[in-house]
Amino acid sequence: MTTDALPGSAQPPVTTRDAAPVRKVRKVSGRRGGAVTMHEVAARASVSVKTVSNVINGYPYIRESTRQKVEEAILELGYQVNVSARNLRRGRTGLIGLAVPELSLPYFAELADSVIRAAEERGVTVLIEQTGAVRERELEVISGQRRQFTDGLIYSPLALGPDDVGELAVVAYPLVLLGERIFGGPADHVTMSNVEAARAATRHLIERGRRRIAVVGAHPGEGVGSAALRVQGYRRALEDAGIPFDPALVAEAGLWHRATGAEAMAHLLDAGVELDAVFGLNDALALGALHELHRRRIDVPGQVAVMGFDDIDETAYSAPTLSTVHPGREEIARTAVDLLLARIDDPDDERPFQQVIADYSIVARDSTAVVQA
C-alpha cells in the first residue's frame, strides 16, 4: 500500500511507510485492494482461519476466550468479510431482485420501499429493476445478466399475460410473482382478492346512499389483470344491492395515471351521465377524477363521493382526503420476501407453488363521508 490519501484528493500524494504498530484511523474501505483478510485476523488472534470464519458466521461451539481473541483482532484490524469471496464459495449473493414497471409510479415506489424494508429485516439486499411495463423488457428481466447477481426474483409484470406462462417455465431460480397478469405460473404468487376488495369498495359507496356509481379505469375487452377483476367486483356489489348495471357509468383509462383519471372523469361529465359517486380503479385515477370534479366546482363528497384503490401515501393528504382500499402492501412485500427466501434457503424443496392472497381493508376518509343533511 503506498498511499492513504483519498483517491482524487487535492492533497499531494503521501507515501505512508508507517512504522507505527497500529493505525489510528482506519479508513472505511470499499471493496478495493489492500483490505485486511481473514488470514491476517487469524494471525493476529493466533488461531486458524477456520476459527475466524466460525466466529464471524456464528458457529456456536467456540470457546469464549477464543471468540474474544478473534473479535478483538477483527476490531483492531477493522476487518470486513469480502463479500465476493464468500459469494463465490457459497454460491449465493445475498441479493434479491425486484422488477417493477417504474419507480415514478407511486404505488410501485411504495411497494419497493416495503420490499426493501422487509428484506432488510431478513438481512438481504434488494436490487431494483425497472421494466417500464414494456413487454420486451419484462421478458428480458427473466433471463438477463442481472439474474447472475441475485439469488431470486420478485417479479411484478404489467405487460405480460397468461400466454406468457411458458416464458416463466424456463426459470431455474427462485421466483415470486406479484400481480394479476399471470396465474398458475411455475412460481409462488402473492396477490390480493381484487374482486372482493372492489366489491367491498363499491358496497362502501352503496352503504353511504350512492346509487349512480361510475367506474374509472376499465380496460374493455381485457379478460385478465386488475382492471377486469375490479370491474367484476364492482358489478357483484351492484347485484348484491339490486342496482342495475349501467354501461354508461364505466369509463375507460388505459394507463392508470392521474391524467387519464381526470380525462375519463371529464368524459363522463361532458356526456351528461348522471352520477353520485366515482370508483377509481386505483388511487391515481381517483385523484385525477377528484381534480376534475374540483375544477368543475362539484362538491366532494357533497355531490359526488370518490373512492380509490391502493392507499398510497398521497391519499391521506389530498383535499378532501381520499377513501380507498388498503391492499396490504406491507403484507404483500413481507410475504413475497419470505416465500422467496424459503425457496432460496431450500432449493430442493419440492413443495408445490403457493398462492398467497393478502388481506385488504377499506379505508374510509372524507371523500366518501356521509354529508349531514
Add this chain to the structure above:
Amino acid sequence: MTTDALPGSAQPPVTTRDAAPVRKVRKVSGRRGGAVTMHEVAARASVSVKTVSNVINGYPYIRESTRQKVEEAILELGYQVNVSARNLRRGRTGLIGLAVPELSLPYFAELADSVIRAAEERGVTVLIEQTGAVRERELEVISGQRRQFTDGLIYSPLALGPDDVGELAVVAYPLVLLGERIFGGPADHVTMSNVEAARAATRHLIERGRRRIAVVGAHPGEGVGSAALRVQGYRRALEDAGIPFDPALVAEAGLWHRATGAEAMAHLLDAGVELDAVFGLNDALALGALHELHRRRIDVPGQVAVMGFDDIDETAYSAPTLSTVHPGREEIARTAVDLLLARIDDPDDERPFQQVIADYSIVARDSTAVVQA
C-alpha cells in the same frame, strides 16, 4: 447434478443421468450450483480458458476462427460468466450504491429512476438504500456492510449538516455527494444553483404582475440546506424588483410534504395575510398549497398564482398544472454516475474533487398563467 426439476416443483423429482450429448432446453439458471464453467467452454471449443476469457472480455487480438469456435461453445452450453468469481478476481462488483431518504417521496423516486437509467447505459447496476432522512441511518450508510457490495456510492443526505464533513473524511471509496447539506466535503459533488433558480422562479411570478408573494417551506434559523438557499433567492428577486421583504409572507414547513404545504397555506390565509402568489419551496409543498386554495375556492391563477420547485411528474397533471423549476434531474443523475465511474475506473487519480452545478429551467404552466382581463 441430480435433477433438472424446478426447485419446489410439484413434479416428482427426476434424476437425470443424461446420456444425450446435448441438452435440448437449458434452463436459465441463477447463480446456483451445477452451472457451466469457463473450463467446460474451453474444453468444448478446444482452447484454453484464457482464450475463452479473452473472447468474453473483448480482448482484440483473437483469430476470427478461434472467436467463432468459442462463441459457438458458449451458445451451445448456455454459458454465463460467474459474476462472483469475476468480482473476486477483479476487486470490483459492478454495483454502485444510491442512498436516498425514501422512495415514497416522489422527488427521490424519480431521482432513483434517473440514476438507474443512467447507470444502465454505462453497464452498471444500482443498489438503492433508504435512510429515512434519519441522521443515524445516514451515517450508517457510509460505513455499513453494503459498502462491501458496491464500488462506490451516490449519497443524498437530508439530516447531516456541514459539521458532518468529518464523517465523510474516513471514506476510502469513490463517493459522489448530492444535495445542499454538505459542501466542501472530500467527494465530488453534484448540486444545482438553488439561489439562482429560486430567484428566477420568484422573478417569473413578479414578471406576471405578482407583488405579494408568499413562500411556503422555510426553515427559520437554519443556515444550510435547500430551504435557506431558496429563500435567499426569493429575497434577491424581491430586491431586484424593489419589492420590500415582508416576513409575514414566509411560512414555515419542516417536512416538505403535501400535508405541510397545505397547513402552511392555511396558516397564511387564516392570518389574513394579503397575497397574490405562493412559491412552494418544493412541488409537494406547492401542491399542498394548491389544494388548500382549491378548498377555499380561491381561484388559481386568477386570484393567487402558485409556483413549485422540482418538476416532479405530478406537476404536469395537477389542476391547474403547476409551474415549477426543472432542476435537471436527469442531468444530475447522469453527472453523478459519470463522476462516480471515473473515480472507480481510476482510483489513483489525484485530480481535485469537482463540484458540478446542474442547469435549471423555469417550467411555465397554468398555475402562473397571466389571466386575461
Add this chain to the structure above:
DNA sequence: CTGAAAGCGCTTACAG
C-alpha cells in the same frame, strides 16, 4: 495470437 498456472478471499468437509 494462445497456454499453463497462480491466486483473489472465503467456506467446509475431513481429521483430530
Add this chain to the structure above:
DNA sequence: CTGAAAGCGCTTACAG
C-alpha cells in the same frame, strides 16, 4: 472445540 488444505470460477502476468 480447532487446524490444514482443497476448491469455488474467474483474470492475468508470464512465457512462448
